[in-house]
Amino acid sequence: MDTVTQKKSWYHTVLTNLTFYVLIAIIAGVLLGHFAPATAIKTEWIGKTFVNIIKLFIAPIIFLTIVLGISSIGNLKKVGRIGIKSLIYFEVVTTLALGIGIVVALLVQPGNIDRTGLDLQDASKYTKQAGSSFNWIEFFKANLTLQVLLVAIIVGILFNYSRHRLKLIHFFGRISHYVFTALKYVMYLAPLGAFGGMAYTIGKFGLQTLVPLAKLMACVYLTMFVFIFFILGSIMRYYGFRISSFLKNIKEELLIVLGTSSSEAALPSIMRKLEKMGCSKSVVGLVIPTGYSFNLDGTSIYLSMAAIFLAQLYNIHLSAGELLTILLILMLTSKGAAGVTGSGFIVLASTLAAIKTIPLEGLAFLLGVDKFMSEARAITNIIGNGVATLVIAKSEKEYVEENV
Incomplete structure (x- = not known):
């Protein structure tokens, strides 16, 4: 191939790559938000509309994938083993994330900063919802993902006992194909969604709002970087994977999350991408949806760091027992930090209310910059769930060797 042909091939690859357009859209959104904030704020509906369209696919895809996954395995003991292994993995890794967040916050002390100029907002709507404890029944009622997950598992198990199991698998397989085909075309709108989300964020809050709480943000981003490349990276190396190759494979998904601030x-x-990497449909269908509620590594890091940050902000000394209490409470409440709007604050407020040491009003300090940290949380969450799927698929011999 001559040089001219190579250049044409390179240009064609770049110009037909969705990643290229998402990245351009993010840059354009930042520029519009900075130089024309009034106009940028009006683009909020674009980002929200894209996320809302994607959300329409989540319930049917989770249902179809889990039903097909369980019914295709045929062995219900294996389904139970994968489920239990996933939950144990989630608890261990998220507890590590919580512990790392606490340790870094204690060492760096991001809360020991000048309070002048902090953008205080009303946090009452979060503190009122918090109550004295987290309500799991209400959380389940409000979390469509968990509801669909439960129904899909039951249907999948029932299919295993049906005489027409193979016909049912074929029928639902065709429906799944049509749903994913429709999703493929919707994803062409990703650059618009990323543009709207980023433009609104910068236009609404401005770059200067990052300054007062830059230390906290730096700690959050640095901690998540360390967690991804050292903790998750080590886990992947143990199972014969490379974190760098995995991140390269899901770069489109990471850019979408960056632009929309939503891992959803x-x-x-990401489910389709993991199947292409070599994970079986059954493992992907069980691990990813469950992980979206129970394996929130980024959210866990943020919650533990935020609690310590607020204690430092109010100059409250936490004893070793109180730190352990925070860790134990967050081990439970952090599992409820998905599927509900503002749930991160509700979970944090619930934790603070249970501890009864750190003022709930301190949440107001976090409202102004939470939007800028949500990208880091969402990106870490989706990476963590991808790693969990690869690890569990490999350990269950449900993985076809690929160059990941």
Whole structure:
């Protein structure tokens, strides 16, 4: 191939790559938000509309994938083993994330900063919802993902006992194909979603709002970086994977999450991508949807760091027992930090209310910059769930060797 042909091939690859357009859209959104904030704020509906369209696919894709996954395995003992292994993995890794968040916050002390100029907002709507404890029944009622997950598991098990199991698998397999085909075309709108989300964020809050709480943000981003490349990276190395190769494979999904601040926007896409990498449909269908509620590594890091940050902000000394209490409470409440709008604050408020040491009003300090940290949380969450799927698929011999 001559040089001219190579250049044409390179240009064609770049110009037909969705990642290229998402990245351009993010840059354009930042520029519009900075130089024309009034106009940028009006683009909020674009990002929200894209995320809402993607959300329409989440329930059917979770249902179809889990039903097909369980019914295709045929061995219900294996389904139970994968489920239990997943939950144990989630608890161990998220507890590590919580512990790392606490340790870094204690060492760096991001809360020991000048309070002048902090953008205080009303946090009453979060503190009122918090109550004295987290309500799991209400959380389940409000969490469509968990409801669909439960129904799909039951249907999948029932299919295993049906005489027409193979016909049912074929029928639902065709429906799944049509749903994913529709999703493929919707994903062409990803650059618009990323543009709207980023433009609104910068236009609404401005770059200067990052300054007062830059230390906390730096700690959150640095801690998540360390967690991804050292903790998750080590886990992947143990199972014969490379974190760098995995991140390269899901770069489109990461850019979508970055632009929309929502890991849900990339859920259907990451499920399909993991299957292409070599994970079986059954493992992907069980681990990813469950992980979206129980394996929130980024959210866990943020919650533990935020609690310590607020204690430092109010100059409250936490004893070793109180730190352990925070860790134990967050081990439970952090599992409820998905599927509900503002749930991160509700979970944090519930934790603070249970501890009764750190003022709930301190949540107001976090409202102004939470949007800028949500990208880091969402990206870490989706990476963590991808790693969990690869690890569990490999350990269950449900993985076809690929170059990951």
